[in-house]
Amino acid sequence: MHRVGYLLSDGFQVMAIATQSVFEYANLVVGEPFYHVENFSPAGGEVRSSLGMSVSTRPLKSRRPIDTWIVAGVNDPLASPPPADVLAFLRRAGPRARRIGGICTGGFVVAEAGLLSQRRATTHWAYSREMQKRFPDVRVEDDRIFIVDGPVWTSAGMTAGLDLALAMVEKDLGAEVARSVAHKLVMHQRRSGGQSQHSEMLNLAPKSDRIQSALSYARENLSRPLTVDELADKVSLSPRQFSRVFTLETGQSPARAIESLRLEAARLMIEQSRHPLDVIAKETGFRDRRHLREAFMRGFGLPPQAVRREARNAA
Template identity: 45%
Template sequence: MSRRLALVIFPDFQLLDVAGPIAVFEIAERYRPGSYDLTVEAVEGGQIPSSSGVCLAARPLSQGPLHTVMVSGGDGTRDVEGLQGIVRWLRTVEVQRPTSVCSGAYLLAEAGLLDGRRATTHWSRTDDFARRYPRVKLDADRIFIRDDDVWTSAGITAGIDLALALVEDDLGAEVARMVAQALVVHQRRPGGQSQFSALIDLGGRTGRFGPLMDWARANLALPLTVEQLADQAAMSPRNFARAFVVETSTTPAKAVERLRLEAARAAVENGFDPIDRIAEAVGFGDPERMRRAFLRAFGLPPQALRRSARS
């Protein structure tokens, strides 16, 4: 069965929002010929400039029926009013699986397709998105979210994760795994993985807590309580906790857990130390506590990730 799949773009779209998924579906088609009939589409078609200035040739929007519509994100979504042609089309086109990458969620929400549903978008747009679309159950701390047949994803490279998940849904886990290998993507990140990892690494939107995060990463075996972190940042615990959430959109405790998870995952996949020793070294202490954190973040326990890395 060939699935009609339209990737929708507009002036100032983000190029990787489209190019990443295209590569995923192209390679899936090599493994399972006839699986996808892929088109890039825009309101009137033609050469559509991305935010980088690189243009893609697009066809006019299809009349349907379509199996999947994937709406790209990008700077162009800052003017949703200027994209009402796409919004009107989304309200009327017959589509089985509406999806979006990054701020493409704005167009799905504007069309009413996300009302009452869980959804995500790029972390930098979540405050604005929540104000504009209060009927959407926004979950900002996710790589991608599936609510029935409606899928949304976080920023830019998360479009690759989303596309791999769609391939897995269509063609099975083995094909998705082969596509990931061909793309030299280590493995598909589970949708529940936090998208704030990079923001934490940067020390927040302004980088204010960058040195603190470097210190915490070098001292993961310490308890790293709010009081310890606040003292290191020369702030009172209350002011520190409030400022940290504003900067990073997550709590100090969740940020510390994210640092521990990243260090633990690298040790699990690339080393040979026993799991309990890794748990102690990165500050989880109890292996069971680390196992639960892995399940929340990656969808797999440490032993399964190690086996996957070995294979």
């Protein structure tokens, strides 16, 4: 049996314990209690979440051996330093555990305990710069869903904790079990650690259903030319009216927004597949690999080959 201990402190994010469902459903998929999950806090007893909900915990001093420790994050890791007894415990228990994970801003606690020194890590994008400033010996990568560096795992904010927990299940029980768990949890997709925290669809944030529909159509048809006339026709607007409304709602021209969607899709294919660049360029709507390279240099400051190399090195 693999024991998973969640280390909670007052004000912890509720989303952190939502990740326990991943381990629960892994047990259902394999048909036996492979994982045993418990909540801990320094003194034990009731611990209140940021939402005000209380969770019962066991005291750290009464613990049994734990294989995986997961440190829950809080809404504002800068409001107060982690409790001294929590840091002392992590310094003792962290090196003895099979692995230790920091969900969202829980990575700050792991870093404060010295367990991220000279390692790669990520956290919620809103606090990544502060993490790098506070812990200069940590290589903070602010555009990753989760990062595994040896026995230390860290995730980006909120729902990225689900991806981290699912990756742990895949490590322990294999890809097929992880896929089945994701399916049962109705997760839209299993995101890899190298995937960006940011989504162009979220960044554009259209206000009307028409522009949202146009963007959804574009993302599903990136291999097409996707002219303004075509997009406008799909949402029953004139090209001139469509361009005006689109720019008003998103702050970008249709052409620039479509290129951003193409870049996002191409980057994911480059990081997560072995497809040749010619194929990726065609699938995402670029004229050829040269056009793809030009767009990457504008958007990321790196050629596609460098992005693929970084992804493979990270893996």
